[in-house]
Amino acid sequence: MRIAVSAAGPGPEAPAEERFGRCACFVIFDEQGNVEEVVDNAGKTAPEGAGVLSAQSLLRRKVSVVLTGRVGPKAMRALQAGGVAVYTGIAGTVAETLAKYKSGRMQPATPSAGSPGAGRRAGRRDG
């Protein structure tokens, strides 16, 4: 089982990031809590559909749990379709967030979590 945490920096000591689609990177752990991989989040700079791009990248990497702060409805739909469990309520750092999850203190995200276009363009028009 692989667990991804949305992070502001590339390692377990970096602050965990509240935003799923716009975080700097994902730190991916194995079940024992070893860092398996750090992935730059392509969604960070995407003009639109950041959460979808982030979700696609995690699905390709066979992640089964995501720990984050907020997930928009499109990313949520994508992660659920891929059978990924999403938990919200991050702690200060990435490592602390993982510990919080392991102690069962994070909340399973509901499908209605978040609203679209919370990112850079905040749902504004564009071509």
Add this chain to the structure above:
Amino acid sequence: MNICVASGKGGTGKTTVATSLALALQSEQHDVTFLDCDVEEPNGHIFINPDIREIENVFIEVPEIDHTTCTFCGKCADLCAFNALLVAGDSVITFPELCHGCGGCRYFCPAGAVRLTPKKIGTVETGAAGQLRFVRGRLEVGTALSPPLIEAAKKKIMPRGITVIDAPPGTSCPVIASVRGSDFCLLVTEPTLLGLHDLDLAVQMARHLGVPCGVVVNRAQEGWGIIHDYCRRQDLPVLLEIPLSKKIARAYARGVPLVRADKTWHDAFRQLYRAIGEMVAGEGTYCHQR
């Protein structure tokens, strides 16, 4: 002759200028179309009062996946610049609200599993007010993609005659879709730092598109020369000044076009058109392209 009225900053008086220009020219027996490309909030009709006679739906084509033939290779998701598709295990999820309708997913699908289905993005409405032809695009509520609708509205431009295009504010994709291909871009601004800042962006945009441009200063006041100073430096002509006046503001508030509120504006706008005509004829004189 297609003249696009744009601004950079919102609320500078694009619609005031565009409607008055169209009305002044139409009364001079020209064959004139007013084209409202501000499809998110079209409001030229308030000044023009047209009878709408024809309403056409405008669609883009969005993907639908045949899951029986799809191999879930993810090529479509990789290809899509707007992240409108995603492969999750043995399903492909589509997000039509992100799709720009390019059709690339179908074109490149190795399994032929993508079918395109129409999605309505708005309407193009055609009508008239007296001899003035009136066209406007109206974006469907909940749709964020206006350039294809603007393109559809611009298809109504008559090859002959004059079309005055009322562009949306700003300098992003919808404005570029409106300005592109015009013979001239009339930039309406106001003598404020905000007006100046956004005018500069709009001038750069018009020059990038290779469309010659000139400036209208709205709410002009004696002693506020920041726009004139800028235009001098940029070698841009100030073609018209509309003063800050209670009389004009009153007419505007009642939805009375400038040319109807005060007949002297009639001549001013016809003069404006002649100046534009001369600039287009001698193109390159005022607008240095990069």
